[in-house]
Amino acid sequence: MTLALALVFFVAPNDADQGFSQRIFYFHVSIAITAYACFGLGAWKALVHLWKRDPRADLESYVAVHQGLIFGTLVLLTGSIWAKISWGHWWLWSEDQLVLFLVLFLFYAAYFMLRFSVDPGPQRANFSAVYALFGVVLIPVSFAAIRLAKGLIHPVVFTLHGPRFHGWILVTYCVAQVALLVLAYTLYRVELAGKRLDARLRELRLA
Amino acid sequence: MTTAEKYVTAAYCAVFAVVLLYVVIIALKLQRLEREVDELTEREPEEERELVNVG
Numbered sequence: 001m002t003l004a005l006a007l008v009f010f011v012a013p014n015d016a017d018q019g020f021s022q023r024i025f026y027f028h029v030s031i032a033i034t035a036y037a038c039f040g041l042g043a044w045k046a047l048v049h050l051w052k053r054d055p056r057a058d059l060e061s062y063v064a065v066h067q068g069l070i071f072g073t074l075v076l077l078t079g080s081i082w083a084k085i086s087w088g089h090w091w092l093w094s095e096d097q098l099v100l101f102l103v104l105f106l107f108y109a110a111y112f113m114l115r116f117s118v119d120p121g122p123q124r125a126n127f128s129a130v131y132a133l134f135g136v137v138l139i140p141v142s143f144a145a146i147r148l149a150k151g152l153i154h155p156v157v158f159t160l161h162g163p164r165f166h167g168w169i170l171v172t173y174c175v176a177q178v179a180l181l182v183l184a185y186t187l188y189r190v191e192l193a194g195k196r197l198d199a200r201l202r203e204l205r206l207a
Numbered sequence: 208m209t210t211a212e213k214y215v216t217a218a219y220c221a222v223f224a225v226v227l228l229y230v231v232i233i234a235l236k237l238q239r240l241e242r243e244v245d246e247l248t249e250r251e252p253e254e255e256r257e258l259v260n261v262g
Contacts, residue, residue, distance in 0.1 A: 005219070020211040024218045031222070070229055074222055081218040085211050183226070190233055197240050204247055 004179040007172040015169075021085040028078040030177040031071050032101075034184045036139050038068030039108060041188075043136035046129035058125035059199070061132050063192045065111055067184055072105045097142070104138045111135065 008026045015022035045061035048054060079098070080090045092098060111131050118124040165173070208216075 020209065020215060023215050027219065027222055070225070074225055077221050077225070078218045081214050081221070085214045187229065187233070194233060194237050194240060197244075201240065201243050201247065
């Protein structure tokens, strides 16, 4: 993470079009892809739960969605700051790509409302798993919206022909992306260990 | 410092603050769990002693 920050602020050159404000991109895009990865992992674990009826997979799915929501918050936060510099607005309701990401974010926020409105047990695990699986459909929609938007004011950095940057910009982005994925995975493992310990303690107290 | 520099710094500080807040919450939770494990470990020998006395 330190290396990523050093590259962002001291090595990566200023963008010819956006200037200094483009430096938000290194973390904004990396965080967005990390959030998608977390939601994807949540959906995969949900599928494993429905398939094998493994209660561990339900907990793993829940923790992955929780991580995705935290990274989703950061996407909205960094995106709004970038929008304020580049567009002069914190948020534009007219832009489909922003609204679609917000829909994805709110959809997963509602996952927690659903989960905590049902008593713990197999029924809650099944409801949560089905909901997490439905949510994953929104990821490609949100990803494609940036490319299909008519306004096209949200920059597109990944095309079918590869990334639209190279040199130090590409190196900095790759380092930031790896750093954020590692951070997300570490936080995921720590939270999962805590949740498992909590569940085990509850069982011991009841025994 | 230009306006763009201020906003970029604010964005990175916001990311750092959110991650730090999350880590602090997790650390507090793990601390609570550790305390509960200690309580259960202390209670175990007492319960065993009570069972021996009853037996």
